[in-house]
Structure formats: C-alpha cells, structure tokens
Amino acid sequence: MANVFAFVETRGTDVRKVGLEAVTAARMLAEKSGGGEVHALMLGPPGIAAKAAQVGQYGADAVIVVEHAGLANYSPEVATATAADRIKSGGYRAAVFSTSAQGRDLAPRVAARLGVSVVTDVLSFEIEGDSIVVRHPMNIGKVIATIAIGAKPAIIAMRPNVIAPVQNAKAGRVENAQPSIDPATARVKVIETRQGGGGKLDLAEAPVVVAGGRGLKAAENFKLVEDLASAFGNAAVGATRAVTDDGWRPHSDQIGQTGRLVSPELYIAVGISGAVQHLAGMRTSKTIVAVNKDKDAPIFMVADYGIVGDVFEVIPALTAAVREAKKHH
Amino acid sequence: VKIAVCVKRVPDMDVRFRIGADNVSVDEAGLKFDINDFDAWAVEAALKLKDKNAGSEVTVISLGPDVVQETIRKALSMGADRGIHLKAEKVPFDGLAIAKALSAELKTGGYDLILFGKMSPDSSNGVVGPMAAELLGLPCVTAISSLEIADGKGTAKRELEGAQEIVEFPLPAVLTVDEGLNAARLPSLKGIMAAKKKPLEVKPAQLAEPQVTVRKLELPPERKAGRVVGEGAAAVPELVRLLQTEAKVL
Numbered sequence: 001m002a003n004v005f006a007f008v009e010t011r012g013t014d015v016r017k018v019g020l021e022a023v024t025a026a027r028m029l030a031e032k033s034g035g036g037e038v039h040a041l042m043l044g045p046p047g048i049a050a051k052a053a054q055v056g057q058y059g060a061d062a063v064i065v066v067e068h069a070g071l072a073n074y075s076p077e078v079a080t081a082t083a084a085d086r087i088k089s090g091g092y093r094a095a096v097f098s099t100s101a102q103g104r105d106l107a108p109r110v111a112a113r114l115g116v117s118v119v120t121d122v123l124s125f126e127i128e129g130d131s132i133v134v135r136h137p138m139n140i141g142k143v144i145a146t147i148a149i150g151a152k153p154a155i156i157a158m159r160p161n162v163i164a165p166v167q168n169a170k171a172g173r174v175e176n177a178q179p180s181i182d183p184a185t186a187r188v189k190v191i192e193t194r195q196g197g198g199g200k201l202d203l204a205e206a207p208v209v210v211a212g213g214r215g216l217k218a219a220e221n222f223k224l225v226e227d228l229a230s231a232f233g234n235a236a237v238g239a240t241r242a243v244t245d246d247g248w249r250p251h252s253d254q255i256g257q258t259g260r261l262v263s264p265e266l267y268i269a270v271g272i273s274g275a276v277q278h279l280a281g282m283r284t285s286k287t288i289v290a291v292n293k294d295k296d297a298p299i300f301m302v303a304d305y306g307i308v309g310d311v312f313e314v315i316p317a318l319t320a321a322v323r324e325a326k327k328h329h
Numbered sequence: 330v331k332i333a334v335c336v337k338r339v340p341d342m343d344v345r346f347r348i349g350a351d352n353v354s355v356d357e358a359g360l361k362f363d364i365n366d367f368d369a370w371a372v373e374a375a376l377k378l379k380d381k382n383a384g385s386e387v388t389v390i391s392l393g394p395d396v397v398q399e400t401i402r403k404a405l406s407m408g409a410d411r412g413i414h415l416k417a418e419k420v421p422f423d424g425l426a427i428a429k430a431l432s433a434e435l436k437t438g439g440y441d442l443i444l445f446g447k448m449s450p451d452s453s454n455g456v457v458g459p460m461a462a463e464l465l466g467l468p469c470v471t472a473i474s475s476l477e478i479a480d481g482k483g484t485a486k487r488e489l490e491g492a493q494e495i496v497e498f499p500l501p502a503v504l505t506v507d508e509g510l511n512a513a514r515l516p517s518l519k520g521i522m523a524a525k526k527k528p529l530e531v532k533p534a535q536l537a538e539p540q541v542t543v544r545k546l547e548l549p550p551e552r553k554a555g556r557v558v559g560e561g562a563a564a565v566p567e568l569v570r571l572l573q574t575e576a577k578v579l
Binding site: 108109112119138149188189192204283290317322 | 426
C-alpha cells in the first residue's frame with residue numbers, strides 16, 4: 001500500500017482535463033499498489049480553491065490547494081519547488097504529471113530536483129514488484145517501448161486522452177497550502193498568457209479533430225474545416241506542417257512529428273496527403289476519416305473510412321449531413 | 330555571448346523500423362542519421378545571436394559513440410566554433426543520466442546561454458534540457474518559438490495548447506527550442522571545409538547508473554487496412570451511416 005501524488009494542471013482559475021486525467025491515473029496506480037491515498041496538488045490565482053471539490057470527485061483523497069495572487073500565470077519555479085517539496089515530504093510511491101506543454105516543462109524539473117528520472121508520454125502502466133513498468137512511444141510512435149522505472153518516487157507524465165477521467169463518490173478533503181517560494185522572487189516570469197481563438201477546444205483534449213492540409217489550396221478555405229468542426233460542436237481544428245509553414249495557421253495548430261500529438265475519438269483529414277511527419281501526430285486516433293482527391297494518397301492507408309473526391313464538394317456536404325445528424329440527437 | 334548547444338544524432342524517421350536482436354534497441358542497419366531537427370534549430374538560434382553580437386562563441390556538445398562527431402561537424406559546418414564530444418558507448422534512455430553527464434561539462438564552460446532542442450524523435454522523452462537546467466540551478470524556458478536577447482535579459486514565446494505564454498528570464502539561462510523559431514541554415518562548402526579545422530575535444534562522459542531501463546521494444550499493432558467508402562459528395566450518406574452505426578462516433 002502506498003500513496004500516490006498527482007499534479008493537477010490549471011490555467012487561470014480553470015482545472016484542465018489533463019489534470020483530472022492525472023488524478024484518475026494516480027487513483028489507478030494507488031489501487032494497483034494495494035490501495036493508498038491520492039494527494040492532488042493544484043496551484044493558481046484566487047478562485048482556484050473553488051475547484052478543489054471537483055478534483056476530489058475524480059479520486060483525490062486530499063486536494064492541496066495553493067492559491068496565490070502571484071499565480072495568475074504558470075510559474076515554473078514556484079510549481080517545481082512546491083511540487084518537489086510536497087513529493088519529498090509525502091514519501092510517495094509515484095507522482096503523476098501530464099504530457100502537456102506545462103507538464104513537459106514541469107515534470108523533468110521536479111524529477112531532477114528530487115534526483116530521480118522521469119518518463120513522459122506514458123500510454124499505460126503496471127506495478128511489477130519494485131518497479132513501475134510503463135509503455136512509452138518512441139521513434140514518432142513507430143516503436144513502443146516497455147520501460148521499467150526503478151526509482152522511488154517513480155515520476156511519470158501521462159499522454160493526454162489515454163485515460164478517461166473517472167468520477168467516484170469520494171469527496172476529497174481540502175488542505176490549503178502556501179507556495180514553497182514567493183512567486184515575486186521567481187527568476188523566470190510568464191508575463192502574459194495569450195488565449196487562442198475565443199473558447200475553442202484544445203487539440204489534445206477535443207474528442208473530434210478536423211485537420212486541413214495543402215489540398216485546401218488557400219488559407220481562407222480553412223473555413224470549410226472550421227465549419228465542419230463547428231457542426232460537430234466538440235471538435236478542434238488542426239493543420240499539417242506544410243500549412244503552418246506557409247502561415248495559413250499558427251504553429252500551435254500543427255499536428256505531426258514536430259508538432260502536436262493527438263488521439264481523438266474521430267480524426268477527419270481534409271485535403272491531407274498523409275506524409276510520415278503528419279501520420280506521426282495522429283495515427284493513434286480511434287477512427288480516422290480522410291477526404292482527398294488523390295486515391296493513392298498515403299492517408300488512405302490509415303483511414304478507416306476514405307472518400308476520394310474534391311474537398312470543396314465533399315466537405316460542405318459532410319458538414320450539412322453532420323448538422324442534420326446532430327439535430328436528431 | 331558565450332553559447333553552448335547540445336545536439337543529438339538521430340535516425341531519419343521516414344522508414345519502417347525493425348527491432349534489434351537484443352529486443353531493446355532498434356536495428357540500425359540501413360538507417361540514415363543526422364542532427365535532430367530541434368537541435369539544428371537550436372544551433373541556428375545560437376548562430377543568429379553570434380551574427381548579432383561580435384565576439385560571441387558557439388560550442389556544440391554531443392554525447393554518444395564516435396559517430397556523433399559527424400553530428401558535431403555538421404553544426405561546426407553551419408558556423409559553430411568548437412565541439413565537445415562526451416564519449417559513451419551508447420546513449421541511455423535515462424534522461425537524468427544524460428542531463429547529469431552534460432551538466433558536469435556545461436558547468437565548467439561559463440556559458441551565458443545553453444540551448445537544447447525541445448526533444449528528440451527517437452527516445453521521444455523531451456526531458457534532458459529542463460533536467461540539466463535544474464541540475465545547473467539555472468533559469469529555464471522550454472519549447473520556445475521566439476527569442477529576443479538584450480542587456481542580459483531574454484524574452485521568449487512558448488506555444489501552449491490553444492494559447493501562448495510570453496516569458497521573461499535573466500541570463501545565464503537554459504532554453505529548449507521548438508519548431509517555428511527559425512529555419513536552420515544549410516552548411517556552405519566553405520563552412521564544410523572550415524569545420525574540418527575547428528577544434529573538437531573528446532572527453533569521457535560521466536554516465537550514472539540508469540534508474541529507468543528499456544525492457545522491450547515492439548512495433549505497434551498495424552492499423553487495419555483503410556477502406557474507401559466511395560467517391561465524391563455522393564459517398565457522404567454512406568460515410569455518415571458508418572460513423573453512426575459502425576464507429577459510433579456521431
């Protein structure tokens with residue numbers, strides 16, 4: 001029996017879905033190691049404490065809330081110091097982070113401060129004797145490694161969307177705490193967080209991703225992709241590297257080897273040929289749909305359902321059909 | 330400015346990989362190797378700063394077997410000034426072991442800036458830069474897509490999910506580089522000739538016992554072969570039916 005730590009990612013006063021996934025993963029690890037407590041840490045500006053009950057509902061026995069006016073933006077140094085101190089004093093078997101932009105920044109810092117190693121982009125985990133054994137994709141997902149972590153605490157960062165956050169009846173106790181260092185003394189300061197397009201769903205978290213490639217021919221034709229995404233209502237918009245390199249979409253929208261990794265329930269590739277670099281970012285999607293006028297495009301090798309045709313005809317028809325289907329739900 | 334860039338030699342990913350006989354490494358036969366893209370962008374960032382600041386020096390460091398000297402030479406041919414090869418039989422998966430070996434070297438260099446690529450596609454772990462920063466006790470900004478340095482201070486941009494962070498930091502600092510920061514220059518013929526004469530120091534890497542070990546590598550299950558539903562807008566009703574009844578995602 002051993003307790004497990006979870007870091008709950010926040011942005012402003014919102015808890016991010018990956019944060020709830022981390023709590024659920026920690027709960028699973030605690031169960032697998034014979035049942036222990038899950039202690040979740042969350043940091044944020046005034047207002048974040050109101051979200052503690054929500055975190056408790058996802059399996060945290062204790063929610064440690066650090067509410068501070070200096071934490072309106074992510075502070076890597078404050079988060080590192082506070083998480084490392086907590087993990088050290090708690091004697092945890094494992095600590096779970098998220099493989100998000102913030103988690104990729106934070107987990108290795110915390111691990112190095114604790115003198116232990118870390119595995120990111122974890123797909124699944126088991127406990128085997130003294131080791132926590134995880135699966136981790138290598139070579140852009142073309143190879144899957146099984147890795148044994150001997151270090152204690154074992155520090156892992158989960159890939160988003162591989163664990164569905166599970167609610168349980170437990171209402172975790174809430175503990176208020178102070179940051180380990182004063183945010184005003186941090187050397188690195190996030191002076192601004194600029195939100196992307198108003199309230200749009202994030203690529204890594206959206207259950208549906210509609211992505212566009214060069215086949216759209218011009219930046220303004222991305223409206224076709226956006227319209228299809230809005231017909232679904234729960235879809236985010238992505239793009240290929242060719243498209244972000246041409247400045248049609250921001251780099252943060254790029255799905256692929258050097259961009260974002262996504263594994264939604266449904267991935268729709270619009271005018272995307274399916275270069276290796278792109279497939280690396282989306283091949284683990286559960287269902288893949290491709291629309292492309294070239295019947296020999298490599299995207300059709302991975303698409304569960306393909307339509308060979310002109311995106312300018314097929315996508316508006318698909319958008320109308322999806323709107324219609326959603327109406328009857 | 331005194332800049333160090335840590336670079337890794339990685340295989341080209343545009344192939345079907347085979348698992349080696351030992352089951353814990355990829356069969357390297359027939360693979361093409363080059364500098365990791367993210368590391369090439371880090372080298373470019375260093376060279377841009379050097380172009381702007383007279384008297385700057387760019388040191389390129391790589392850990393691994395003798396073949397990594399090719400990767401160091403590539404960076405030297407782009408315009409870096411000198412190389413350090415931290416010699417090790419192989420590069421372990423354990424990011425902490427690598428970060429410790431690199432930071433033991435980096436802490437002796439008196440660098441104003443230490444640059445890394447944000448990750449390498451082979452191990453796909455992306456932890457060495459921020460771990461080295463922590464071991465060195467230096468400020469660190471990861472995955473930057475823009476960079477300005479002036480008066481001993483820097484400003485960088487990071488891409489988040491659906492947002493961007495604008496970050497300020499003092500020097501010396503460790504930065505890891507994302508795509509979008511720049512496009513790496515190609516070595517010129519003159520650069521390639523000059524690189525042969527640039528100093529490349531070889532030292533043994535101080536690799537600690539790994540805390541994480543690869544037990545097994547496997548190829549992921551193949552996706553079942555794709556199916557073309559039909560042609561043109563006429564195929565849309567059948568696609569929607571399949572999404573509703575078979576895939577159950579609509």
